[in-house]
């Protein structure tokens with residue numbers, strides 16, 4: 001089920017294995033900003049709020065760093081960079097666990113519009129997302145939690161000069177605060193990848209009922225959204241609907257893989273620092289081989305996971321035909337590494353690692369929510385095999 | 391360091407190849423010419439068979455050689471470890487005497503480091519060297535010495551002072567293997583091949599001038615050899631050759647390789663043969679088994695990530711960035727890949743994994759993978775030692791506690 005990029009006109013380039021100096025500088029500036037604005041005290045404060053983010057910080061990261069539109073072409077009000085820069089943003093966000101509607105607005109919604117929208121729709125919708133003025137999200141999965149677009153059951157029936165949506169979406173990231181909803185639905189009486197398309201509507205439209213779900217990971221808020229005869233507009237067309245959905249999901253998977261690589265690095269750093277500090281039996285615990293070797297193994301795992309995440313982003317940026325397969329590979333690799341790093345980080349902290357006051361659980365929860373979000377490792381491994389034609 | 395750019399390098403190599411490359415020249419003569427021109431090892435210094443080019447440009451030169459199908463200088467075995475050590479610590483005499491013959495393939499080398507009593511703990515060597523007149527007289531035993539049975543010279547780590555602390559009483563020598571005091575006995579490995587040996591030294595002689603570095607500096611010199619060994623262990627295959635005209639030189643090269651490689655025909659198998667995985671899945675029909683598909687995907691993910699990590703390290707090096715952690719992980723990653731390959735290959739092979747030899751799957755290759763892979767996590771420093779090194783050097787965790795200080799004479803040993 002490869003969706004190799006016949007729809008894009010960009011030529012294929014060579015896949016890069018190093019970041020440019022400009023990309024490294026961008027990362028440094030971003031890391032400085034996040035260290036300053038998103039210390040764990042802030043993460044803890046925001047995760048306890050209902051909206052889950054700080055509008056002032058959102059404004060700043062939009063105005064000063066142009067983050068929401070980093071990968072959006074300049075003609076639609078973005079910064080005109082691509083997947084590699086988006087990957088850098090995600091890695092740094094994963095490292096610092098910033099609480100903000102970034103994944104929903106920039107990664108899911110903006111890419112969905114870029115992939116599916118007509119010229120007019122892109123020009124109408126993207127500038128407000130790129131500037132951070134408007135929040136948006138993409139609703140794909142339904143209460144059964146299946147990420148395969150073929151499983152979508154929500155129906156869009158022609159009504160007036162648009163469509164009426166009926167169905168229930170779930171696991172919608174930032175669904176409780178988004179202004180604009182993009183919804184994946186199918187034409188009546190269709191099944192599989194036939195008849196799928198994306199639709200837009202305002203979140204406060206009539207026939208839309210939103211309910212925030214109790215999220216295991218409080219740093220990533222999710223909602224269930226019920227549509228009963230809600231009036232929506234078709235984004236793009238039906239012919240390319242399934243392709244646009246898959247492409248958007250693959251890009252989101254790469255972004256998430258980079259976020260997970262950043263989170264895993266934080267877990268490793270935290271475990272290493274603690275191992276150098278904590279003394280038992282008259283020596284630092286980092287001098288015990290059981291701990292030392294665990295950390296060496298984790299370092300290897302984290303570097304391997306980074307390679308997967310970077311490579312997938314570079315492949316997508318280079319428009320390499322293999323990039324969707326590499327997206328799945330990266331998702332599986334980084335999910336397992338992040339989860340492992342988080343579990344080992346708790347273990348190396350001992351009893352204190354199990355407390356609420358210790359920060360490790362914030363990343364541990366993010367690790368698990370990311371592992372299952374957009375498809376589990378086993379799901380993506382199977383996808384990888386299919387995409388490689390095995 | 392040279393200031394040539396890529397285009398200039400390409401142009402110059404091409405011009406030189408056009409004037410010099412002749413596929414019908416005898417192999418040793420060609421390699422000598424290549425070595426003398428500096429294009430055989432362009433990353434080496436100008437005074438010694440190189441051009442002082444950075445690694446990135448050396449690869450460009452390799453590409454140009456490959457493009458016309460030109461044979462490169464000899465690089466097999468541990469010869470380049472010996473060369474790197476001589477370049478860094480050797481005298482001009484050593485460089486003159488050994489480097490060129492290493493590159494032409496006339497001389498073969500081996501590494502006399504491990505002993506029955508000291509493998510991971512190399513600094514515990516008890517083979518002794520005593521200076522008597524113009525010769526160092528060597529007595530003791532080395533073991534697991536790859537290629538000693540056809541080597542001309544060996545890099546030898548031996549104890550010259552028993553009262554100094556362990557690491558300070560060692561010296562490093564170049565020893566002629568083909569002499570009466572050196573008795574090489576092949577050792578059969580668990581895979582049935584015999585590429586390593588045990589070697590007994592009984593009053594073997596090393597001319598005084600074959601000391602590398604100073605007396606007591608053997609450990610420092612050995613570290614150079616080991617650093618090059620581990621760096622080379624990232625499991626990346628050499629670039630493919632795109633030959634144009636095949637001449638007599640190629641036949642000679644092939645004959646040389648066949649003879650030299652015979653005891654090492656299992657080497658590709660020890661790395662796990664990840665290249666065969668997908669074909670084997672289709673061939674065995676296990677590509678339809680969802681459990682096997684998961685295992686294949688896990689393995690291929692690991693193998694790809696290891697490959698990309700090595701490429702990241704190279705790319706960073708090319709950009710002149712300081713080496714990041716990704717550069718120290720290759721050997722450990724290669725062990726994981728090899729082990730996973732052995733597991734998945736035998737999983738896919740099923741009951742037929744009980745067989746070996748020509749009638750077994752893939753003419754015995756699958757069986758050979760299984761019984762060769764265990765070498766990877768031992769040879770050149772075990773996985774555990776790699777973890778110590780990574781933890782101490784990269785993560786800056788505390789060093790292992792020491793129980794071997796004071797005069798070596800009093801240190802506990804096997």
Ligand SMILES: Cc1cc2nc3c(=O)[nH]c(=O)nc-3n(C[C@H](O)[C@H](O)[C@H](O)COP(=O)(O)OP(=O)(O)OC[C@H]3O[C@@H](n4cnc5c(N)ncnc54)[C@H](O)[C@@H]3O)c2cc1C
Nearest residue numbers: 501502503504509510534535536765768769770771772774
């Ligand atoms: C195929 C092959 C080719 C080889 N070729 C050569 C060669 O050409 N020249 C040469 O000199 N040697 C060669 N060797 C030897 C190789 O370098 C040694 O076998 C290796 O370094 C391990 O040493 P050992 O065998 O003495 O095992 P030991 O050092 O006794 O190790 C036994 C076990 O203890 C563990 N261990 C030891 N120290 C520590 C520690 N500090 N912390 C945690 N665990 C520890 C090891 O990891 C291992 O699991 C070769 C070996 C193989 C398998």
